[in-house]
Amino acid sequence: MCGRYAIDAEVNDMIIEFVLATGQSPHDWRPGWQAEQVFRPTDPVPILIETLVDRKDPEGPTQRRAEAAQWWLTPSFAKELRGKHPTFNARSETVTELASYRGPVKRQRAVLPARGYFETQTEGKTKTPHFVQAPEGPLFFAGLYSWWADPRKPETDPERWHLTTTILTRPAIGDVAQIHPRTPLCLPADWIEEWIDPKQLGTAEFVASALAASDPVVRGLRFGPAPANRA
Template identity: 55%
Template sequence: MCGRFAMDDTVNQMITEFVTATGRAPEEWQADWLATPIVRPTDQVPIMLKTLEDRADPSSPLLPRAALAQWWLTPPFSPTLRGKHATFNARSETVTQKPTFRGAVKHQRAVLPAIGYFETKKTSTTPVPHYINSPSGLLFFAGLYSWWQDPSLSQDDPTRWHLTTTMLTQAATGTLADIHDRMPVIVASDAIDDWLDPRTLGDENFVRATVAASAILSEQLHAEPQPRR
């Protein structure tokens, strides 16, 4: 599983371009997350998503959005914001079946941008952390998002809504499998629009195709051993 990933200002620049490409303002986008460039589960992380301008009309224009979300997906039916079971990763093999994720994967898909992520190679002696990135630039992790409403707050309280997210994972391939048995599902930059499009049903075939493409992209990743701290 992926429990840490890294970001820098290039992520913020890319998100700003993503939102303003349609001529719209960046919707009060704030880059406060840059104070913590290495993020961990339950941290607030930037995500990219798209919604219909009119949710009742499938043919209405799509609106690109960037927002900060809790990296720990909370489904609407959860009684608490952070349940006892970890939901910052979602296994691609079961994401369309698990109650926690199957609603979101249908139409509420997101992308988590990063400059790299961390995994630890466990050996018979000392575990060795590795930093994994792409020589070609940013990584885009396939994700899901979900809105959770705090039942303890009144309906007219705007703080009752919490945006949450998760990252899809798959079986590691190639040399990455020597480090850890899982890896994030990566979305190619030219496939982001397809992954985010809420008009496309996120069924098992759609997820499988995304995972297959990710396995090819992973061949370009580079892993660097890191000093233990």
Template identity: 45%
Template sequence: MCGRYVMARAVGDLVSMFDVEQTAETLPRSAWNIKPTSRVPVVLESAKGEDEAVRRLEPARWSLTPSYSKELKTKFATFNARSETAAEKATFRGSVKSKRAILPADYYYEWHTEGKTKTPYAIHSPNNELLAFAGLYTWWPDKSLPEDDPTYWTLTTTILTRAAVGDVSQLHDRTPVTLPPSFWDKWLDAGQEGDQSLVDAAVAAATPVTEALKFYQVAPLTGDGPELVEPVSS
């Protein structure tokens, strides 16, 4: 699973890496202890005419709320979506079809449990390259507000997870679907209708990235700052 992560890259770096064409006026600041329901930056594509799409960088609430939900807060956790079942679950299948996103990250955290002891670890790419989590999104309408209210729509998002492979499987049996750059365009393509086969292709493309991930122990996560990713002294 993925319940905490780090996003500390500059907006300009994300714009360049993902070929973003439109950027929201306000984006979340750098954060080293991102939790579910936090606002996070997401990359997505939306239609721009019949045969065109525009790639955007937007702030989203990390916990997906289906557009049909009466309340923003869901009755069950939706910050992760299992890749094996996302295309068939009512909460996620519409987003698999047409609302796919990438959540950029520098690290994510996982806890290894032994008995009653939980030890946090920071997980990263071998060269500290950006991690690109495959995600889904929705626009949730707050129907208690008039439709012309600027806060009527809330962008919400989730991270797809898969069975862990490689060294990170020592920590937990689930891990984010972390896409290689070669699959970014295919995942975001607003003109491609998504289904389980696309999700499966994303998982397959992510396997070498996941197998290469490294990790090290960190101190208990309290507060928010770059010190959270400093290794624990041996």
């Protein structure tokens, strides 16, 4: 599971570079978080996405951008913004089967950049918080996004629409398997474009390919004590 993760100045700079490359202004999307920050479920978090200009034309032009999304995916058919069942993580093994995710995984996939994430190791009654990160460079979590329209607001109200997201998880391998059986699906950097490409249909086979590509990244993850003021 991934219930808290952090960005730092390097990750923030990488997101800004992505934004500038799309022609956006960093001020168009950043909702006031700091260069170094810890995110928790339901917080607004930065996601990198690519969307079809015309959703009815899956082979048409696309547009990349960074957005702020609620870290708690709300499917379009939901009756409320935050349901009682947690949706900030989605298991990669079943993401193409479950109703909440099988729609978004087809063409609404996101990347969530991070410095690392927090995980608690439980041994008996002892709980030890750890911070998990790559030896060098940021992590790129595979995610999904979904737009939810508040039925209580009129169609002309700009606050009617809410962008939401989730992080895919996978079985842990390597050192991190010592502290928890699950870990975020961490993509290699050269998979970012492929993962967010809406022209690529998100089938079970495609998700399996992303899972296999993530193996070297996950095996290389390292962990240490979580800073007391950040855990």
